[in-house]
Amino acid sequence: MMKQGVNVMPDRNCRGRPWLHGKFKGCGYRLTMGREAILGVLSKHAGHLSAEDIYMKVHPGHPNVGLTTIYRTLDVLSNLGLVYKLDFGEGRARYELAQGPKGAHHHHHLVCTGCNKIIDYTDFIDEEVELLKETERGLSRKYDFNITNHIIQFYGLCEKCKGKK
Amino acid sequence: MMKQGVNVMPDRNCRGRPWLHGKFKGCGYRLTMGREAILGVLSKHAGHLSAEDIYMKVHPGHPNVGLTTIYRTLDVLSNLGLVYKLDFGEGRARYELAQGPKGAHHHHHLVCTGCNKIIDYTDFIDEEVELLKETERGLSRKYDFNITNHIIQFYGLCEKCKGKK
DNA sequence: CTGTTATTGGAAACCATTTTCATTATAAAA
């Protein structure tokens, strides 16, 4: 019912997510109502949302935004590097903001194969980062590869699921 | 047109893949023609085969084995831990023998996002294994998780693809 | 061999994601 229009005021009013606006405009993308709604959902809720999760959260306030637009927008965001597309082997992709407004950073995942619970972890990241850099350097040299990205996921059973047989 | 029947001789004759036979029988699975053919393809060709890849390799010798059986058998093998089901983000699963007959071991993957080339690497695995163990121990304790598995993949451009703009 | 039942092939179903295309809305120009 309100705040559905594009923000018409000058740039200094872009508190909240200035970079998103900038990226969009700067790359020739139009900042639409649907896209703003999707960005809103992504920044409001902690990550790991599926396209349909996002659709269902956007829908109440924007019943005219279709699932197709969710997919298309996530694709754009993903290509812009603003969103990570994640695969936890469930047969559907999940998405999370590359950097939360309050500065969430790169992290890896712990996935429970029992209940699909997903834990973000940044612990041990110091040692990991060190070895990762070393490994990437070695692999790049050895295989003449230009490494841009990596996936590290640990699978197992969470404290609840490890009890059940 | 030969060796299509189940091996009727006693167990010492199971040269080649004794464990596979043993696992199958031991778990109550029947060792069928189709399953043997699939195992044959998996052990003959280096990993990273899709279900359809396998189907096409099995088909000439066994035109009566359907794609459905390929999927079902891969599922069984995967649950028995004899085969790894891999996902390189192509929208289809790929499979590789957990342990090749000549003793191929656990390894990680380097994936080219340009041409989908996949490189197995075991280099640097000493340091990786060390850190992995340490990380797993820490994560297990901190999150009360029972870690059974991990995925580590590096993405980038291979020497051929990094040239193209 | 025979009987039990795990396994099979083929067709249909499934289901997340993509494509198509006519319509609409954004943002720049006038």
Add this chain to the structure above:
DNA sequence: TTTTATAATGAAAATGGTTTCCAATAACAG
């Protein structure tokens, strides 16, 4: 503000890997 070019959209249909169904078949214990 009005006009204009075209990026973006929604709905429906298509796609494509994987699963499910089910009647027919084959593995193998006895």
